[in-house]
Amino acid sequence: MGIFAPDGKLAGFLNALGNLIVLNILTLICSIPIFTFGASMTALYTMVMRMARKEDGKIISEYFKAFKANFKPATILWLIFGGLIAFMTFDIWLLRSITGTFGTVYRVILFVIILIFAMVLIHIFAVLARFDNSIKNTAKNALLFCVGKLPQAVLMLLLTLIPAVLLTISYRFISVDFLIGLSGPAYLAAIYFADLFKNYE
Numbered sequence: 001m002g003i004f005a006p007d008g009k010l011a012g013f014l015n016a017l018g019n020l021i022v023l024n025i026l027t028l029i030c031s032i033p034i035f036t037f038g039a040s041m042t043a044l045y046t047m048v049m050r051m052a053r054k055e056d057g058k059i060i061s062e063y064f065k066a067f068k069a070n071f072k073p074a075t076i077l078w079l080i081f082g083g084l085i086a087f088m089t090f091d092i093w094l095l096r097s098i099t100g101t102f103g104t105v106y107r108v109i110l111f112v113i114i115l116i117f118a119m120v121l122i123h124i125f126a127v128l129a130r131f132d133n134s135i136k137n138t139a140k141n142a143l144l145f146c147v148g149k150l151p152q153a154v155l156m157l158l159l160t161l162i163p164a165v166l167l168t169i170s171y172r173f174i175s176v177d178f179l180i181g182l183s184g185p186a187y188l189a190a191i192y193f194a195d196l197f198k199n200y201e
Contacts, residue, residue, distance in 0.1 A: 016051060016187075017180075019047075019051060019059050020048075020051075020180050020183040020184060020187055021179050021180060021183070022059055022060065023044055023047055023048065023059065023063060023182075023183040024178070024179055024180050024181060024182050024183035024184070025178075025179075026040075026043075026044075026060065026063050027040045027041065027043070027044045027182050027183065028178070028182065030043070030067060035075060035078070035079060036071075036075065037078055037082065038074035038075050038076075038077060038078025038079070038082070038125070039067050039070055039071045039074040039075055039078075040067065041074070041078075041125045041182070041186075042066065042067075042070040042074040042125050042128045042129050043063050043064070043066040043067035043070065043129075044063075044125075044182060044183060044186050045125045045126050045128075045129035045130075045186055045189075045190060045193075046062075046063075046066035046070075046129040046130075047059060047062060047063050047066065048183060048186045048187040048189075048190040049126070049129055049130060049190040049193060049194050050062075051187060051190065052187065052190040052191045052193075052194040053194050066129070070128050070129070073128060073134075073135045073138060074125070074128055076135055077121075077124050077128070077135060077138065077139060078121070081117050081120065081121045081124070082121070084117055085114050085117050085118060085121075088110045088113060088114050088117075089114060091110055092107050092110050092111065092114075095107055095110075115157065118157055118160075119146050119153045119154065119156065119157045120139075120142055120143055120146050121142075122153075122156050122157060122160055122189065123142035123143070123145050123146045123153065123156075124138060124139060124142040126142075126189070126190070126193040126197075127141050127142045127145065130193070130197050130201070131197075131200075145196065149196065152192060152196075155192075156189045156192065159185040159188050159189055160185050160186075160189070162184075162185055163176075163177040163181035163182070163184075163185065166181075
């Protein structure tokens with residue numbers, strides 16, 4: 001039967017794709033109240049890292065189990081880092097009318113800090129998804145992983161930004177974003193994180 005066998009590569013790919021679509025829709029729904037975005041993303045990373053490790057499990061029930069288990073630390077860390085990102089983004093918007101070297105340099109500095117916080121936040125979701133730790137140590141370890149593997153951290157950020165970039169190109173990509181806009185990049189990142197965390201488990 002080859003490629004069309006029930007346990008063949010095509011069946012495995014379609015099963016993984018179906019799981020990613022389900023996880024993407026769950027994450028979008030659970031992120032509607034924006035303050036739950038951190039818990040939603042942590043649950044997503046929990047599931048995609050299990051997929052990267054070839055671990056079986058019930059997608060929907062295990063997603064909500066991870067959402068509930070990590071709700072408090074994920075929400076606190078999301079509100080801190082997400083709030084800082086939102087505040088600095090608003091600052092850049094306020095300073096858009098300031099011309100000259102000072103305004104440009106200040107906006108560039110804020111933009112770089114936003115990118116750094118975003119990279120740390122991605123690592124926070126992954127660390128929370130894999131390790132049980134205090135909020136302080138989770139943030140600290142995420143920062144250390146991010147700084148220690150900076151080129152890879154930049155790549156993880158670029159992967160995460162792909163859905164937003166696609167929307168700037170054309171609104172036709174909104175269907176792609178709805179189906180795998182969060183779970184697709186998260187799964188690719190999970191392959192990296194699963195390998196990174198092996199030495200610390």
